[in-house]
Amino acid sequence: MPPSVDSCLLVILGASGDLTSRKLLPALYERHVAGDLPAETRVLGVSRRPKSDREWREDLAASVQARVENFDRRRWDELAPRISYQAADAAKAASWGGISERIASATPGGECGNVLFFLAVGPELYTPIVAAIGESGLVSTERRACRDASIKGWRRIVVEKPFGTDEASAKALNRSLAAVFDEEEIYRIDHYLGKESVQGLLALRFANGIFEPIWNERYVDHVQITAAESIGVEDRVAFYDRTGAIRDMIQSHLLQILAFVAMEPPSVFAPDRLRAERRDILEAIQIPRKDELETTAALGQYGPGPDGVGYVATEGVAPGSTTETFAAMRIRFDNWRWAGTPFYLRTGKRLAAKHTEVVVQFKAPPTDLFRTLSNASGVPATGADRLVVEIAPRSRIRLRFLGRAPGASFSLHPIEMEADAGGRGGAAEPEAYGPLLIDAMRGDQSLFKDREEVEASWAAVDPLLGDGSEVLRHAIADNYVPGGWGPDAAHELLARDGRAWHV
Numbered sequence: 020m021p022p023s024v025d026s027c028l029l030v031i032l033g034a035s036g037d038l039t040s041r042k043l044l045p046a047l048y049e050r051h052v053a054g055d056l057p058a059e060t061r062v063l064g065v066s067r068r069p070k071s072d073r074e075w076r077e078d079l080a081a082s083v084q085a086r087v088e089n090f091d092r093r094r095w096d097e098l099a100p101r102i103s104y105q106a107a108d109a110a111k112a113a114s115w116g117g118i119s120e121r122i123a124s125a126t127p128g129g130e131c132g133n134v135l136f137f138l139a140v141g142p143e144l145y146t147p148i149v150a151a152i153g154e155s156g157l158v159s160t161e162r163r164a165c166r167d168a169s170i171k172g173w174r175r176i177v178v179e180k181p182f183g184t185d186e187a188s189a190k191a192l193n194r195s196l197a198a199v200f201d202e203e204e205i206y207r208i209d210h211y212l213g214k215e216s217v218q219g220l221l222a223l224r225f226a227n228g229i230f231e232p233i234w235n236e237r238y239v240d241h242v243q244i245t246a247a248e249s250i251g252v253e254d255r256v257a258f259y260d261r262t263g264a265i266r267d268m269i270q271s272h273l274l275q276i277l278a279f280v281a282m283e284p285p286s287v288f289a290p291d292r293l294r295a296e297r298r299d300i301l302e303a304i305q306i307p308r309k310d311e312l313e314t315t316a317a318l319g320q321y322g323p324g325p326d327g328v329g330y331v332a333t334e335g336v337a338p339g340s341t342t343e344t345f346a347a348m349r350i351r352f353d354n355w356r357w358a359g360t361p362f363y364l365r366t367g368k369r370l371a372a373k374h375t376e377v378v379v380q381f382k383a384p385p386t387d388l389f390r391t392l393s394n395a396s397g398v399p400a401t402g403a404d405r406l407v408v409e410i411a412p413r414s415r416i417r418l419r420f421l422g423r424a425p426g427a428s429f430s431l432h433p434i435e436m437e438a439d440a441g442g443r444g445g446a447a448e449p450e451a452y453g454p455l456l457i458d459a460m461r462g463d464q465s466l467f468k469d470r471e472e473v474e475a476s477w478a479a480v481d482p483l484l485g486d487g488s489e490v491l492r493h494a495i496a497d498n499y500v501p502g503g504w505g506p507d508a509a510h511e512l513l514a515r516d517g518r519a520w521h522v
């Protein structure tokens with residue numbers, strides 16, 4: 020039996036931001052409609068912008084309605100009175116007197132009720148806010164006295180990505196958090212882990228006996244992980260220009276997908292086992308040397324398309340910015356399962372489509388039995404058999420292999436089998452933040468990163484970010500046309516290894 024979901028006060032720090040209106044509140048509404056959210060749950064939004072409870076609820080109603088399917092006003096009206104707002108600068112310790120009073124009055128169960136903080140602010144504010152929470156006494160030992168009185172009275176904190184800006188800052192942030200919260204109270208979130216289609220990778224690999232025996236360097240030629248987006252940086256220029264695709268997508272979402280594809284089977288489906296295996300595989304990544312960067316990675320910035328300006332010319336982007344809107348890299352592992360099998364990762368803005376997929380390309384049979392057939396196309400050198408796990412826009416699995424082509428004489432042709440992996444008939448998945456928030460309320464950390472995991476994922480991309488990465492950045496301005504599949508350098512990355520991107 021999974022642990023019960025405790026009622027709590029969810030304190031969203033950064034309540035007037037994009038994440039709150041676009042993701043968190045639609046997710047909470049969906050969980051409310053699904054019946055997962057305890058009726059006593061309360062939400063307190065904290066942000067600097069002055070606003071009344073009523074104004075905030077109205078803003079949220081509009082954005083939830085625009086984002087969820089079959090919005091039901093009646094169901095929203097059940098949730099709305101439980102949502103309130105406090106205008107305050109959470110990064111200033113002086114604001115926490117007022118915030119604490121509000122928390123005390125809004126927490127179900129009063130003083131000894133449960134409080135879930137959610138850091139939905141810019142990453143530069145994490146440390147000052149955590150320090151201010153610490154100073155407020157809300158998480159201190161005295162508060163924990165409630166627990167001694169056998170009342171849970173838990174305090175937990177969800178930390179949004181990017182968790183720092185590099186390995187050193189992630190370590191520093193881990194230390195700041197550890198000064199206030201215990202590790203089991205810290206939930207480092209990555210919404211890709213809340214996606215049903217991403218979790219489906221675990222079911223595919225570990226609930227079946229047929230894939231695992233061939234899921235290794237002996238049978239797999241290479242793996243591709245693509246997370247392409249058709250949108251540009253939109254209204255997030257300020258955040259994006261100091262972040263870029265590696266920090267925004269690769270260090271978090273793509274490495275998490277990679278971990279699910281490459282990790283060892285845990286001995287049991289339990290939070291600490293799952294986290295340990297994800298951490299292990301990320302720690303087995305060969306860190307690229309500076310002198311290898313040019314042959315193992317490619318960066319890009321979208322140029323002007325027919326419908327608008329290119330990235331560097333976008334208002335708010337620093338002149339001469341070398342922030343990447345596209346990144347591709349080759350990853351190798353130092354472990355028995357994958358030594359010799361490269362994993363290629365790719366992500367970018369303003370590409371041809373919103374498309375997220377994992378491609379497992381199998382090796383060719385040991386010999387081409389059909390090579391003597393005069394009319395046969397033969398068996399391709401890298402193998403025709405591939406498994407494609409599509410994560411977005413639809414959750415589906417496609418298995419391709421060669422079969423006998425119709426006709427009097429023997430020849431081969433590719434056959435493809437397709438399955439609706441999500442079981443939703445192509446309909447949209449629920450907002451991924453919802454199930455993760457529920458997990459945080461029940462104290463399940465399976466789908467959240469621990470301290471070492473987040474540090475290992477930064478270590479894997481650090482060389483592409485700091486000094487020495489100029490070699491990848493010196494000529495990236497306008498190096499790919501919107502609507503395509505990224506810069507030439509990304510295609511060359513695979514071509515050098517005798518391979519090509521699946522799409």
Ligand code: BG6
Pocket residue numbers: 248267268411
């Ligand atoms: C976010 C990134 O974490 O993920 C965005 O900051 C990106 O830049 C988004 O657009 C993609 O998420 P999804 O769920 O739409 O694939």
